[in-house]
Amino acid sequence: MVTTDEQTTATTSLDFDLAAYLKAKKLQVETALDRAVPASREFPKIYEAMRYSLLAGGKRLRPILCLATCEMLGGTADLAIPTACALEMIHTMSLIHDDLPAMDNDDYRRGKLTNHKVYGEDIAILAGDGLLAYAFEYIAAQTAEVSPQRVLQVIAYLAKASGAMGIVGGQVADLESEGKPDISLDRLEFIHVHKTGALLAACVVCGAMLAGATEEDVQKLTQYAQNIGLAFQIIDDILDVTATREELGKTAGKDAAAQKATYPSLLGLEASQQKADRLIAEAIAQLKDYGTKAEPLRALAGFITSRKN
Amino acid sequence: MVTTDEQTTATTSLDFDLAAYLKAKKLQVETALDRAVPASREFPKIYEAMRYSLLAGGKRLRPILCLATCEMLGGTADLAIPTACALEMIHTMSLIHDDLPAMDNDDYRRGKLTNHKVYGEDIAILAGDGLLAYAFEYIAAQTAEVSPQRVLQVIAYLAKASGAMGIVGGQVADLESEGKPDISLDRLEFIHVHKTGALLAACVVCGAMLAGATEEDVQKLTQYAQNIGLAFQIIDDILDVTATREELGKTAGKDAAAQKATYPSLLGLEASQQKADRLIAEAIAQLKDYGTKAEPLRALAGFITSRKN
Numbered sequence: 001m002v003t004t005d006e007q008t009t010a011t012t013s014l015d016f017d018l019a020a021y022l023k024a025k026k027l028q029v030e031t032a033l034d035r036a037v038p039a040s041r042e043f044p045k046i047y048e049a050m051r052y053s054l055l056a057g058g059k060r061l062r063p064i065l066c067l068a069t070c071e072m073l074g075g076t077a078d079l080a081i082p083t084a085c086a087l088e089m090i091h092t093m094s095l096i097h098d099d100l101p102a103m104d105n106d107d108y109r110r111g112k113l114t115n116h117k118v119y120g121e122d123i124a125i126l127a128g129d130g131l132l133a134y135a136f137e138y139i140a141a142q143t144a145e146v147s148p149q150r151v152l153q154v155i156a157y158l159a160k161a162s163g164a165m166g167i168v169g170g171q172v173a174d175l176e177s178e179g180k181p182d183i184s185l186d187r188l189e190f191i192h193v194h195k196t197g198a199l200l201a202a203c204v205v206c207g208a209m210l211a212g213a214t215e216e217d218v219q220k221l222t223q224y225a226q227n228i229g230l231a232f233q234i235i236d237d238i239l240d241v242t243a244t245r246e247e248l249g250k251t252a253g254k255d256a257a258a259q260k261a262t263y264p265s266l267l268g269l270e271a272s273q274q275k276a277d278r279l280i281a282e283a284i285a286q287l288k289d290y291g292t293k294a295e296p297l298r299a300l301a302g303f304i305t306s307r308k309n
Numbered sequence: 310m311v312t313t314d315e316q317t318t319a320t321t322s323l324d325f326d327l328a329a330y331l332k333a334k335k336l337q338v339e340t341a342l343d344r345a346v347p348a349s350r351e352f353p354k355i356y357e358a359m360r361y362s363l364l365a366g367g368k369r370l371r372p373i374l375c376l377a378t379c380e381m382l383g384g385t386a387d388l389a390i391p392t393a394c395a396l397e398m399i400h401t402m403s404l405i406h407d408d409l410p411a412m413d414n415d416d417y418r419r420g421k422l423t424n425h426k427v428y429g430e431d432i433a434i435l436a437g438d439g440l441l442a443y444a445f446e447y448i449a450a451q452t453a454e455v456s457p458q459r460v461l462q463v464i465a466y467l468a469k470a471s472g473a474m475g476i477v478g479g480q481v482a483d484l485e486s487e488g489k490p491d492i493s494l495d496r497l498e499f500i501h502v503h504k505t506g507a508l509l510a511a512c513v514v515c516g517a518m519l520a521g522a523t524e525e526d527v528q529k530l531t532q533y534a535q536n537i538g539l540a541f542q543i544i545d546d547i548l549d550v551t552a553t554r555e556e557l558g559k560t561a562g563k564d565a566a567a568q569k570a571t572y573p574s575l576l577g578l579e580a581s582q583q584k585a586d587r588l589i590a591e592a593i594a595q596l597k598d599y600g601t602k603a604e605p606l607r608a609l610a611g612f613i614t615s616r617k618n
Contacts, residue, residue, distance in 0.1 A: 043478040045485070050473065097438060102411075102430035121411035122484055125434060129406060129441065130473035136445040137468030140461045148457035152449045155464060159446030164359065164439035169352040175431055176354070 018299040022064065028077065029063040029084060030055070036085045036138055037131075049119040049127035050134075054092045056110045059307075061300070062087040062199065066207035068296040069221060075211030082142035083154055083206050086135035090158070091199060093131040094167050096124050103175070104254070132162065146210050154206045161202035170195025174260075183261045189230065196236075197229030204297075220286045224297065227283035232304050234276040237262035238269060239307075273305075280305050327608040331373065337386065338372040338393060339364070345394045345447055346440075358428040358436040359443075363401045365419045368616075370609070371396040371508065375516035377605040378530060384520030391451035392463055392515050395444035399467070400508060402440040403476050405433050412484070413563070441471065455519050463515045470511035479504025483569075492570045498539065505545075506538030513606075529595045533606065536592035541613050543585040546571035547578060548616075585614050 037054055040047035063084035070080035099106040099114040100121060106114050116124035136155055143151045160166055173191045177183050204225035208217055240255045241264050255262045263272040283301045287294040342363055349356035372393035379389035408415040408423040409430060415423050425433035445464055452460045469475055482500045486492050513534035517526055549564045550573050564571045572581040592610045596603040 040473070043473055043481065046473045046478055046481045093438070097434055100431075100434065102434060122409075123481065125406055125409065125411060126477045126481055129402075129437070129471075130477040132438065132441050133468045133472035133475075133477070137465050137472065140465040140468065148461050152457050152460055156446050156449040159442045159449065162438075163442030163446065164349070164352055164355045166442075168435045168439040168442070169355055172352065172355045172432065172435055 016295040016299050018296075018303060021296055021299070022059075022303075025064045025067060026060045028067070028081075029060045029088065032081050032085050033088060036082075036142075037089075037134065045119070045123065046126060046130055049115060049123045050130050052118060053096050053109075053115045053127065054089060054131065056112050058088075058110050060088060062091050062203045065200065065203040065225075065297075065300060068300060069204045069207030070211045072290055072293045072297060073208055073211035073213050073217060075207075078144070079146055079210045080207050082139050083158070083210060084203075086139045086158065087199065087203050087206070089131040089135040089138070090162050090167075093128040093135075094162075094171070094199075096128040096131070098171060100124060103171070106254075135162075143210070150209055150212070154209050157209070158202050158206055161198040166194055166198035166202075170198065177260060179259045181259050181261050181265060185266055188261055188263065188266060192230055192233040193226065196233045197226055200229035200232065201225035220289075224283045224286040224301070227279040227286075228301050228304055231276040231279040231283070231301075234263045234272050234279075235305060235307065237264055238272055238276075241269065276305050325604040325608050327605075327612060330605055330608070331368075331612075334373045334376060335369045337376070337390075338369045338397065341390050341394050342397060345391075345451075346398075346443065354428070354432065355435060355439055358424060358432045359439050361427060362405050362418075362424045362436065363398060363440065365421050367397075367419050369397060371400050371512045374509065374512035374534075374606075374609060377609060378513045378516030379520045381599055381602045381606060382517055382520035382522050382526060384516075387453070388455055388519045389516050391448050392467070392519060393512075395448045395467065396508065396512050396515070398440040398444040398447070399471050399476075402437040402444075403471075403480070403508075405437040405440070407480060409433060412480070415563075444471075452519075459518055459521070463518050466518070467511050467515055470507040475503055475507035475511075479507065486569060488568045490568050490570050490574060494575055497570055497572065497575060501539055501542040502535065505542045506535055509538035509541065510534035529598075533592045533595040533610070536588040536595075537610050537613055540585040540588040540592070540610075543572045543581050543588070544614060544616065546573055547581055547585075550578065582614075589614050 033054055037047065037051055039051065066084040066087055067077050067080050071077060095109055096115045098104050099109055100116055107117055108114060114124075115127055119127065136159065139151065139155055139158070143154075162168070164172075170191055170193070173187070174195055177187065177191060201222055202225075204221045205218055208221050213221070237255065240253065240262065255265070263275065267275065280301050284298050287297055290297075346356065346360055346363055348360065375393040375396055376386050376389050380386060404418055405424045407413050408418055409425055411430075416426055417423060423433075424436055428436065445468065448460065448464055448467070452463075471477070473481075479500055479502070482496070483504055486496065486500060510531055511534075513530045514527055517530050522530070546564065549562060549571065564574070572584065576584065589610050593607050596606055599606075
């Protein structure tokens with residue numbers, strides 16, 4: 001038995017089956033989300049609208065990052081699953097609101113009609129509000145076996161990442177950049193660090209906090225998360241140029257149409273891919289002290305640069 | 310000195326100066342709100358938009374109810390001020406989103422142009438999102454000298470009141486009732502219990518929780534809050550018929566224009582006023598065990614039926 005354990009511990013990245021890991025975790029997350037936001041007899045329409053977007057598929061990268069980080073640091077998935085669900089609720093809220101006619105005016109998301117195309121703008125706005133409020137209720141009410149002090153830290157961190165200094169602030173900066181293809185690389189990075197990076201960092205940092213991470217863990221993992229967040233966005237920009245709507249499940253070529261600066265437009269495709277690769281390599285370097293337990297986070301970082309949607 | 314204390318304890322409702330109390334508490338709340346959401350150099354536009362609506366005046370009834378309840382039960386204002394601010398942030402968020410063209414399409418609020426008329430629909434949606442997220446961050450990060458367990462209860466209660474089973478669910482039911490002047494009184498009450506009542510109840514219940522209320526306190530105060538919440542809405546409906554835009558600081562006569570059922574349209578003006586008065590009397594009856602410490606809550610209940618805007 002000892003030999004078996006040692007063999008497991010000695011697993012290298014070549015042996016780690018990311019596809020199987022992602023499939024299992026995605027199922028775990030989707031089962032939990034379906035339970036977290038059940039259909040309602042008292043409030044049928046708003047729950048239907050919330051569930052429509054929340055359960056519309058997607059990679060579930062954010063909750064998976066949260067679970068993977070908590071487990072890497074010795075926590076169980078149970079500790080992190082309410083926060084993992086909340087992360088997906090907040091991500092879904094931001095997609096529903098971003099897609100509105102007053103914002104990016106998108107008709108498709110995750111291969112389906114956007115929320116407001118199905119339920120109307122009024123319900124879509126309210127479905128987003130409902131998901132955002134519920135995310136915090138769900139963490140506060142459902143997180144068991146973690147000290148209340150730590151749960152409050154998670155709520156504060158996640159709320160900050162969701163608000164005016166995170167997703168919301170990044171989205172405002174993004175809206176301001178439309179029609180300005182000549183903004184600087186610094187400004188572009190500012191947009192993405194907030195619009196996408198803040199919530200991705202929260203996935204990892206909140207997963208770490210729930211497992212009882214040290215300050216040093218949180219520092220390394222924040223760096224890991226910020227790097228993969230930025231790389232994720234660079235790849236998003238590249239895919240907007242190179243992929244089709246069918247591959248993306250959402251409208252392609254939108255950045256060029258909106259005259260938006262992107263990594264490819266500022267750096268070119270090749271240099272953009274190199275920058276993403278470098279960020280990922282640096283992210284993986286932050287994990288060197290965690291041994292084989294870090295396999296999921298290493299593989300997830302690699303997955304970001306190789307994804308096709 | 311003992312005599313002075315006894316005299317204070319013997320203060321009757323006739324001696325309680327509500328106007329002075331409201332003025333002092335409003336100042337306390339507005340100072341706290343101004344500090345809670347400062348202007349930002351990094352994110353200037355979104356903070357300006359959030360501050361525009363948050364600091365636009367208003368009666369500050371919700372935060373004052375929270376502070377008054379906490380103090381009635383022996384807590385200090387310091388314990389409750391972060392939650393009191395959060396309540397006003399959430400209330401403001403719901404006003405900003407309700408006023409959007411896709412919802413009630415209002416041009417004026419609190420006597421000023423609505424958020425989207427000044428900043429555009431996109432920023433108004435995001436300002437609401439930012440305020441909602443920040444409300445929970447602010448409670449989680451700023452509440453001192455209350456056990457973390459109790460702070461989590463406050464967050465869970467308030468988030469529920471803000472979401473699909475509270476404000477959001479009530480607003481959906483309200484939108485569904487437009488153009489249906491023949492809905493039942495039960496349905497009308499359902500709308501208001503959720504759209505307005507849930508957050509008003511949260512003000513009182515969260516203030517009580519922060520002060521360390523017993524289960525019995527919470528039960529009585531929930532009844533108090535639900536009654537004044539419903540009475541508040543009935544008076545709102547009455548004022549929509551009888552007051553002018555100048556008095557209200559927002560568009561008057563909107564309910565009739567939207568063919569919405571209201572208490573006056575279903576019961577008549579006189580019976581509506583009587584129902585509001587009865588609800589207030591029952592609310593005040595819930596406070597009988599709290600003696601003179603309940604003067605602010607008693608006076609606030611009375612204020613609701615006598616207000617002119």
